Amino acid sequence: MGSINNKKQEPKTFDLAVRKPKVLLLGNGLSRAYNASSWDHFLDSINRKKDEFPVPKDINMPMPLKIILLTDNHVGTAMKENKEYFLKGFYDELDKGICEQIKKLFDCGFDYILSTNYSYELEYTIYGDKFTENRLKSIQRYLGERAEPKYMLQTFNQVNYEGKDIDIWHIHGEARKPDSMIIGSDYYSRLTSRVINVASSQDYDAKDGKDINKVTIKNWVEAMLLGDIFVLGFGYDYSEQDLWWLLNRKANETKLLKGKTYYYEPNSSDDIKTKKSLLKVFGVVTEGLDMGYTNNFDYKDFYKDAIDDIASKMKEDRQ
Secondary structure (H helix, E strand, O other): OOOOOOOEOOOEEEEOOOOOOEEEEEOOHHHHHOOOOHHHHHHHHHOOOOOOOOOHHHOOOOHHHHHHHHOOOOHHHHHHHOHHHHHHHHHHHOOOOHHHHHHHHHHOOOOEEEEOOOOOHHHHHHHHHHOOHHHHHHOEEEOOOOOOOOOOOOEEEEEEEOOEEEEEEEOOOOOOOHHHOOOOHHHHHHHHHHHHHHHHOOOOOOOOOOOOOEEEEOOHHHHHHHOEEEEEOOOOOOOOHHHHHHHHHHHOOOOOOOOOEEEEOOOOOHHHHHHHHHHHHOOOEOOOOOOOOOOOOOHHHHHHHHHHHHHHHHHHHHO
16 A cells, blocks of 8 residues: 555655656646536635626636635635535536546556646545545645645645555645635735745755756655646636746756646637647647647547547656
């Protein structure tokens, strides 16, 4: 069962000249494909202004500001009130076919799986009906001195899948810890500040014979900065300021042998094509990762093809 009884973990070390950290960045697109109503359900549940805004998804503003509007600036309270949905009700609605796709991602052999979701599709795939809040507490791990209650830069969950430990990082917080859930504009700004501090604190200079490409990853920020990143089901909304900043920082890194970033998204609108042009400015690979999908398609089919492509690229890298 690996290191299942050890809460404090040792960080992983990589020689970037030999192998970059392999990182999956997973958004809520995959879960939406298998449970289309989940996010709309959440917005409805936190909406304290139903008379004025009966259909939250129709409000045209960035999500961090929309959340403030809908909760009447009581974001923290609204998240606590909806904790149980992400711990229980969410999975009653979830099409269990998603578990097959998640297991394929587990099989790829990622060093880090980063999720922007507060929910636990990844953990649920392992535990099924035995998935409980107590189970989540038991699988919490951390680098550093202790688990973080709020900004979870060094704290993650570790599940065991077919004899291998899988590290799952909820980089925008998790439902079990409502205070950790990054959702309003103030939350994003504070997290971005911490991301900047972490990325700026690294000593990348070669001193006393030091090989700067031998690195120890102590948090998810460093994993994204240095690793090969596969982005799936995450649309890079322009409000995701922490992750846009990190993309920019990665693009400007010149000292280290940094990895690439691969962005999977169908060319289903002009807005997406424009976003891909911006991502290319930051060195993100997008060519051919639309899987040939343009419009009038089933997202389940797209994700199946995208996951197969990710598995193929990961296999090629191991050979």
